[in-house]
Amino acid sequence: MTPPGYSPDSDVRAWAAPTAQAPLRAVVTVPGSKSLTNRELVLAALADGPSRLSAPLHSDDSARMIEALRALGVSVEAEPGDGDFGDDVLITPTWPLHGGGAVDCGQAGTVMRFISPVAGFADNDVEVTAHETALHRPMGAMIRALRDVGVDIDDAGHWSLPFLVRGRGHVRGGEVTMDASASSQFVSGLLLAAPRFDVGLHLIHSGGRLPSIPHIDMTIEALARRGVHVERPAPGEWVVPAGPIRAKDVAIEPDLSNAAPFLAAAMIAGGSVSVTGWPLHSTQPGAMLSDILSLMGARVVRRGGALTVTAGETIAGVDLDLSAAGELTPTLFALAAFADAPTTLYGIGHIRGHETDRIAALVDNLRGLGGEAHELADGIRIVPQPLRGGLWRAHHDHRLATTGALIGLRVAGVAVDDIGTTAKTMPQFPDLWQGMLSGASSAPGAAVQG
DSSP, X not given: OOOTTOOTTOSSOOEEOOOOSSOEEEEEOOOBOHHHHHHHHHHHHTSSSOEEEESOOOSHHHHXXXXXXXXXXXXXXXXXXXXXXXXXXXXXXXXXXXXXXXXXXXXXXXXXXXXXXXXXXXXXXXXXXXXXXXXXXXXXXXXHHHHHTTOEEEOTTOSSSSEEEEOOSOOOOEEEEEOOTTOTHHHHHHHHHGGGSTTOEEEEEOSSOOOOHHHHHHHHHHHHHTTOOOEEEETTEEEEOOOOOOOOOEEOOBOHHHHXXXXXXXXXXXXXXXXXXXXXXXXXXXXXXXXXXXXXTOEEEEETTEEEEEOOSSOOOOEEEOTTOGGGHHHHHHHHTTSSSOEEEESOGGGGGSSSOHHHHHHHHHHHTTOEEEEETTEEXXXXXXXXXXXXXXXXXXXXXXXXXXXHTTSTTEEETTGGGGGGTOTTHHHHHHHXXXXXXXXXXXXXXX
C-alpha cells in the first residue's frame, strides 16, 4: 500500500506524520546542542592540550565537523560516557594543522563558516566544499574577511563554496570590517579562530541588523571558559587578543531549539510535555522558548531540572521579533497555524539563506494544505485556516521536516517527504516523536561516526 503523500518524483517514501489520539503526557530527553558541540570541537582542536566533550551531539552536522578536523590532523576519538545518545569524545590537537586534503561540509553551516578560518592554519592547501544543496549558502562576506586577515583563498571568482584555502601554517589577523547581516556564523567563525591569529583580531560589523546575537554570545562564553577574553568596545565590534586556548573538559547542554517541536506539541495536541536537563542559564536561542510559549498561551514551568509546557485553552496569535532566534521560526509557524488570531513573525529575513529559503518553503507548504500565509520582506504572516492532509516538503531542511510532524499532530493525512533530513541535527527524531506520543522516554542514540 502506498503511504499518503508518496512522491513519485523521489526515491524516498514519505513519512506519515502521526496524529495525536489523546492529550500528551510525556517526558522527553533530547540530544546535545549542535551549536555548542561544533563550537567546542573547534576550540578543542585549537587548544593547548586534549579536551573531552561529555554528551556531545552525534548527528550529520557534528560528524561533518569531526571529519573536517580529522582531515586537518586532529585526533577525535570516542570515549565511553554517561550520555543517553552515544559516547563522549576526546580531542587531541596537533600543530600546525595538516593540509593537502579536502573538507566536505555537507549541509552544515557551522562547518563551512567555522572550518574556513581554521583551514588557514594548515601547512598546505585545503579544499573546502559542501553538498550541492548547500553551495548556495552565503559565504562571500567570510571569504572577504579571511583575505583581509591574510588567508589565501581561491574561489574562482564565485564568492561561494567550493574554494581552495592555501594554508601557510599561520594566519596574520588584525583589523577587519565585515557585513555579517546574512549570518552570525561569520562572526563566530572568526572569533573562534582569532586567539590563534598572529596578532589576534579586531572585528567590526558594518552591515544592517545582526541576526542571532545569542549565538555570538554563545561563542564568546565558550571562549571565556577556555581563558580567552573577548572585548566588546561597541555594539557590533569585538577584540580578541592573540594567545593560548586552554584545554578543558566540557559537558554539552541539550539542544534547546531541537526541543522546541516537542514542547510545542503539547500546545497543538493538548496535555503536557517535559524536556529534561533544561539549564538554568543558557546562551542558546532556544532558551527564549519559555517566554515565547507563555506568550502564546501555554503554562510553562521549570522544576527538577525539566521544563514542562502544558497546553492552554487556545494558542494565541502574536507579533514576534525573532531576529535573535530565527531558528525557532518553523516551530512557531506551526503553532501560529492553529492560533486564535493571525501571527506575524519578523526580523527573520536571514533565514532565506539557511538550508533552504525557509520563509518561502513554509508559506508554500502551508498553502498546499489549505492554509493561508504570506511572505513579508523580513518575515511571515500566518492567518489560521482549516487545514487538510497532503504532502509536506522538507527541502533538505531538518526544521521544515519537524514542522510537518507538528502540523500532522492535529491534521490527519500529512506526510513529510523526507523525515530522514532530521538526521542533520537529531537522528533520533522519528523514534523520539513516537515515544512522546506513546508516553515513552527517549531512546539511546548512536556512537561517534567515522
